[in-house]
Amino acid sequence: MSQDLEKLNRDMDRAVRAVWWQGKRFTRRQILAGAAGAAAVVVLSRLALAQMPPDSTKLQGLPATEVSNGRSQFEQLKRRQAVAYAGIPQVTATDQRNFMGVITPSDLHFERHHNGIPEIDPRRYKLLIHGLVSEPKVFTLEDLKRLPQVSFPYFVECSGSSQAHWKGLPETAIIVNTHPLFSNSEWIGVPLQVLFREVGAKREARWFLVESYDGAAMTRSVPLSKGYDDGLIAYGQNGEAVRPEQGYPARLLLPGWEGNIHVKWIRRIELSDRPFMGREETAHYTDPYPREGKSRQFSMVWEAKSVITHPSPGLNIPGPGYVEILGLAWSGMGKVARVEVSTDGGKSWGLAALQEPILPKTSTRFRYPWVWKGEEAIILSRCTDETGYIQPTRNQLLQARGESLYHFNGIQAWKVQPDGSLVHVYHEPELVTAALPAPLTGPWPLLSDCGLV
Secondary structure (H helix, E strand, O other): HHHHHHHHHHHHHHHHHHHHHHOOOOOOHHHOOOOOHHHHHHHHHHHHHOOOOHHHHOOOOOOOOOHHHOOOOOOOOOOOOEEEEEEEEEEEOOOHHHOOOOOHHHOOOOOOOOOOOOOHHHHHOOOEEOOOOOOOOEEHHHHHHHOOOOOEEEEEEEEOOOOOHHOOOOOOOOOOHOOOOEEEEEEEEEHHHHHHHHOOOOOOEEEEEEEEOOOOOEEEEHHHHHHHHHHHHEEEEEEEEEOHOOOEEEEEEEEEEEEEHHOOOEEEEEEEEEEEOOOOHHHOOOOEEEEOEEEEOOEEEEEEEEEEOOOOOOOOOOOEEEEEEEEEOOOOOEEEEEEEEEOOOOOEEEOOOOOOOOOOOOOOEEEEEEEEEOOEEEEEEEEEEEEOOOOOOOHHHHHHOOOOOOOOOOOOOOEEEEOOEEEOOOOOOOOOOOOOHHHHHHOOOOOOOOOOO
């Protein structure tokens, strides 16, 4: 009899765990008092055996392999295809919601190319540097790797990453729609200043042209001072070779500047005393200034920006109580100085905690504690960088620039609904200072030594 009772108790425990496992939280007493009685115990115990995960301590695990098996089968992370041109996908977007820390996994880094991904044999790779130099040179990949190496984490963001905000996005938008073309990696390579010394850049040089091996023969003009400052020819990304869609075997990195100018699959650098006025800086990648009937050229720097990643649309709040608000902040003008978070639509702001290390021109993770009472709320984040620049609202951007096309960095608002779900909304917070930040009052300033001022 005692053995039967012991078996019944075991079956009952399994049944309770099975029901709990399915999200229906009943006690033993409630189940025993149910109309199904003993029959329910048998059914639920069988269900429990089917639902409970196997005991991994009694199973042989998977063997070690030379090539990784990839992520767990329970982690289904992927990029999202965004745009195709002429029937060929040329844009995939990064979904920031489920990432940890600040580094984007290499295979989830957004991609943007203009005529497909070229296949380049690293053994045949060559980089020509010529123009206003004392000694033109051709560098192989091995030549580049023999030169002094540096590694830094930097963000890359396409200038059109949040461009849909200029016209407006629907409530159904999620982060992959509002901030699709932004990623952050550790980049490894040789500083441009080392290469400029190798070829003997002449004193009259002010700009340099970069050209790609891709089918579009992508070119951009870059002020020489930026190359000397922190420009990098990168052949490594997150501890491995740069991925093919990110510019394998070598690409240009210009920290803090718009993504298009980080020319991938780089094959040529030409130094000059003036910009080359190529297609990508005349017909494209200039900022319309509709109120004046003009466009702003060479507006390459990304200004301060932030976004709350959790909670956000698709990552709902399970119920009233404590919530840790998480997000990312970054600026192409230097370090993030502070991030403020509002949970009441901008009526009040609190300082978020910034995760160390706080480095220039790379993502910074921020955290903010909040007790949600189960009521509708609008949550916002606002970034200020070390130059004092404050992330503006959408209306401030529209007032300053009109309905532009690139470099949208307005404050992102999410509305928390009573059921814990979130949607995208446009909401203008009540700012302490209504005046526009200084960099918004006119066109972006050109560098003093660029040859145009």
